Amino acid sequence: MATNKIVRLIAPSGSVSSRFLEPVSRFFSSGTPPPPQAQSPTPNQDNVKPDQNLQEKEEEEEEGGEEFMNKDTGEIGGPRGPEPTRYGDWEQRGRCSDF
Amino acid sequence: MAAYVSVGNIHAFYLAGQVHREQSYRQDSWSSGFSSRTIPFKVPFSWSSGVSKALKSGRCGCYSRGVYTNSESSKPCASIKAISASSSTKYYDFTVIGSGVAGLRYVLEVAKQGTVAVITKDEPHESNTNYAQGGVSAVLCPLDSVESHMQDTMVAGAHLCDEETVRVVCTEGPERIRELIAMGASFDHGEDGNLHLAREGGHSHRRIVHAADMTGREIERALLEAVLNDPNISVFKHHFAIDLLTSQDGLSTVCYGVDTLNIKTNEVVRFISKVTLLASGGAGHIYPSTTNPLVATGDGMAMAHRAQAVISNMEFVQFHPTALADEGLPIKPQTARENAFLITEAVRGDGGILYNLGMERFMPVYDERAELAPRDVVARSIDDQLKKRKEKYVLLDISHKPREKILAHFPNIACECLKHGLDITRQPIPVVPAAHYMCGGVRAALQGETNVLGLFVAGEVACTGLHGANRLASNSLLEALVFARRAVQPSTDLMKRTKLDLSASEKWTRPVVATARSLGDEVLSKIIALTREVRRELQEVMWKYVGIVRSTIRLNTAERKIAELEAKWETFLFEHGWEQTVVALEACEMRNLFCCAKLVVSSALARHESRGLHYMTDFPFVEESKRIPTIILPSSPTTASWSSRRLQNIRSSSLVDC
Numbered sequence: 001m002a003t004n005k006i007v008r009l010i011a012p013s014g015s016v017s018s019r020f021l022e023p024v025s026r027f028f029s030s031g032t033p034p035p036p037q038a039q040s041p042t043p044n045q046d047n048v049k050p051d052q053n054l055q056e057k058e059e060e061e062e063e064g065g066e067e068f069m070n071k072d073t074g075e076i077g078g079p080r081g082p083e084p085t086r087y088g089d090w091e092q093r094g095r096c097s098d099f
Numbered sequence: 100m101a102a103y104v105s106v107g108n109i110h111a112f113y114l115a116g117q118v119h120r121e122q123s124y125r126q127d128s129w130s131s132g133f134s135s136r137t138i139p140f141k142v143p144f145s146w147s148s149g150v151s152k153a154l155k156s157g158r159c160g161c162y163s164r165g166v167y168t169n170s171e172s173s174k175p176c177a178s179i180k181a182i183s184a185s186s187s188t189k190y191y192d193f194t195v196i197g198s199g200v201a202g203l204r205y206v207l208e209v210a211k212q213g214t215v216a217v218i219t220k221d222e223p224h225e226s227n228t229n230y231a232q233g234g235v236s237a238v239l240c241p242l243d244s245v246e247s248h249m250q251d252t253m254v255a256g257a258h259l260c261d262e263e264t265v266r267v268v269c270t271e272g273p274e275r276i277r278e279l280i281a282m283g284a285s286f287d288h289g290e291d292g293n294l295h296l297a298r299e300g301g302h303s304h305r306r307i308v309h310a311a312d313m314t315g316r317e318i319e320r321a322l323l324e325a326v327l328n329d330p331n332i333s334v335f336k337h338h339f340a341i342d343l344l345t346s347q348d349g350l351s352t353v354c355y356g357v358d359t360l361n362i363k364t365n366e367v368v369r370f371i372s373k374v375t376l377l378a379s380g381g382a383g384h385i386y387p388s389t390t391n392p393l394v395a396t397g398d399g400m401a402m403a404h405r406a407q408a409v410i411s412n413m414e415f416v417q418f419h420p421t422a423l424a425d426e427g428l429p430i431k432p433q434t435a436r437e438n439a440f441l442i443t444e445a446v447r448g449d450g451g452i453l454y455n456l457g458m459e460r461f462m463p464v465y466d467e468r469a470e471l472a473p474r475d476v477v478a479r480s481i482d483d484q485l486k487k488r489k490e491k492y493v494l495l496d497i498s499h500k501p502r503e504k505i506l507a508h509f510p511n512i513a514c515e516c517l518k519h520g521l522d523i524t525r526q527p528i529p530v531v532p533a534a535h536y537m538c539g540g541v542r543a544a545l546q547g548e549t550n551v552l553g554l555f556v557a558g559e560v561a562c563t564g565l566h567g568a569n570r571l572a573s574n575s576l577l578e579a580l581v582f583a584r585r586a587v588q589p590s591t592d593l594m595k596r597t598k599l600d601l602s603a604s605e606k607w608t609r610p611v612v613a614t615a616r617s618l619g620d621e622v623l624s625k626i627i628a629l630t631r632e633v634r635r636e637l638q639e640v641m642w643k644y645v646g647i648v649r650s651t652i653r654l655n656t657a658e659r660k661i662a663e664l665e666a667k668w669e670t671f672l673f674e675h676g677w678e679q680t681v682v683a684l685e686a687c688e689m690r691n692l693f694c695c696a697k698l699v700v701s702s703a704l705a706r707h708e709s710r711g712l713h714y715m716t717d718f719p720f721v722e723e724s725k726r727i728p729t730i731i732l733p734s735s736p737t738t739a740s741w742s743s744r745r746l747q748n749i750r751s752s753s754l755v756d757c
Binding site for chain 1: 234287288289290291295297298299300301307309419440441442443444445446447448474507508509510511512513515535572573
């Protein structure tokens with residue numbers, strides 16, 4: 001398993017997307033509440049114009065289309081939207097998880 | 100009356116306390132049950148060398164009470180095969196209390212040397228680690244440096260950190276991260292295959308390693324998987340640790356294991372072990388609003404204090420200024436929220452304004468930067484407003500910003516509030532500070548040793564000197580990883596030198612489970628109901644009098660009210676048939692909460708300055724002469740309340756042998 005991880009780090013490929021999904025699926029099976037990304041959209045979001053930045057970033061997604069790459073930072077599999085640490089704490093869609 | 104301290108383990112501290120007595124030495128408060136001595140004093144040598152020296156001088160010769168023999172020169176003692184004489188007593192080489200990152204990291208190493216029991220009071224993943232969703236900091240970028248990480252840590256810690264500890268942690272961090280990756284933890288990376296490093300507040304370089312937004316959970320998952328696959332490790336979930344098993348060997352206190360309560364079967368299970376690691380996490384639930392899960396009731400800090408371990412820096416409690424205040428929601432949550440929902444700085448950064456319930460914008464009064472002032476200034480301002488106006492929450496208003504932007508940036512807040520009848524694009528968000536992390540805890544030397552022989556600590560329960568007066572973001576997972584790893588060598592050395600007398604398990608009286616049969620149905624329900632009420636009252640007292648902005652008058656009031664509350668609670672229990680050794684989950688958690696609350700108050704009263712997380716209106720400035728850790732020595736067993744003394748007594752027949 002360790003070898004697999006090293007290979008994935010050096011040469012990200014289709015296997016990367018399954019690695020990304022892994023913790024999420026295990027996460028669901030543990031019975032704990034879903035991570036912010038997994039929450040169903042609020043009714044209001046139907047009316048929201050998509051954020052310009054978000055749209056651009058989605059266009060940059062890898063083939064396979066499941067893993068998100070951040071155009072500005074090159075980060076793969078990371079959070080979408082504004083940089084989580086832009087105001088010093090660690091935030092995801094408004095909720096702070098570290099500071 | 101002197102608190103009993105063992106020479107050879109903290110003798111040096113005791114001497115130092117006397118030498119510097121004229122310097123803000125606080126006399127014991129002899130209100131009922133409050134008999135710990137708190138001394139701030141200058142440690143004449145570095146934190147770590149002092150403790151190590153003291154511990155080395157204490158660990159000499161044999162423990163002659165028939166339980167352990169410590170023979171340095173003889174061949175290693177046999178590892179215990181995991182046997183149980185009965186289901187109620189189990190024997191292991193190592194017992195670990197807590198299944199967060201510190202406990203599990205340690206377990207994976209020591210399991211290579213001997214048998215291990217992991218005791219956890221809920222499901223193994225239920226710990227503060229799992230909710231630590233930001234990242235872990237380490238120097239992994241070539242442009243970064245250990246010195247820079249050290250500097251950032253010390254500045255954040257208001258220079259109360261122990262420099263040697265900081266150096267060790269910052270130096271060893273990168274290797275700990277690499278090991279986690281080798282164990283299967285998946286962290287975010289870039290296209291070039293390198294780890295993606297973020298930069299959090301307080302850090303001069305990008306150095307935060309993370310896994311999307313659930314770093315703690317990812318680390319916990321990887322470690323737990325490895326633990327569950329290891330045949331040498333036995334995990335005992337739903338086992339609540341009651342008290343450590345200790346006895347005096349000459350002038351040293353020695354730990355032999357721990358008594359637990361199996362919550363599912365309602366049975367006491369005794370664990371006898373050569374080495375015990377305490378990794379039981381924080382104590383957020385001494386406050387009414389906290390980000391900590393329900394398990395965080397300060398069990399480890401309380402048990403360690405009762406076991407004569409030295410406690411340090413408990414006054415440094417980290418709060419987040421703006422947690423969603425359920426009180427202010429139009430539709431209250433049906434069940435009490437277990438973990439506070441923290442509202443990000445980004446809301447203020449994007450233009451959010453703070454108002455009190457009189458709709459006055461108060462931040463400009465406290466700081467010219469208003470809502471953009473540093474977080475601790477905002478926290479103090481909110482706290483001050485709440486205390487002055489006697490209100491339960493303040494308001495954070497972002498509704499003046501474009502609706503689309505609010506919903507795009509903060510959909511989590513929008514969703515959560517909407518569920519409870521609040522539209523953040525039109526109405527302000529109710530917020531209140533929440534307790535998040537304890538910088539203080541059981542005093543640890545550089546390898547996690549405590550002044551109790553055979554007892555090691557790692558993680559949030561420990562006070563290693565890394566955080567000082569305030570924790571730098573993402574340093575807590577790092578501290579847990581480094582210290583868990585460092586404790587392995589001395590633990591293993593001790594384990595190999597130790598021989599266990601299997602008949603010694605009856606040396607201590609056994610806790611007895613409270614049942615409807617023993618107390619009566621009605622009495623038991625009344626006790627549980629009262630305990631829940633008393634917990635709420637204690638939390639209110641702590642928030643009201645031991646919050647973010649403190650004063651001597653308020654702390655003294657807290658001390659008195661807590662003592663009265665504790666006496667009222669204990670009296671009720673003991674008048675209704677409860678006894679010294681009787682246990683039940685709610686009651687044991689309550690006694691731990693009382694113990695931790697008193698440790699916090701005691702420490703806060705002893706620090707006559709404001710530094711980092713500790714702010715006193717009557718001592719509002721930093722005092723260089725007070726840049727020293729706060730130490731709490733063990734309390735006297737004869738005058739202590741039920742929360743302050745260990746449950747088990749040593750049977751008198753055992754003492755005859757000496």
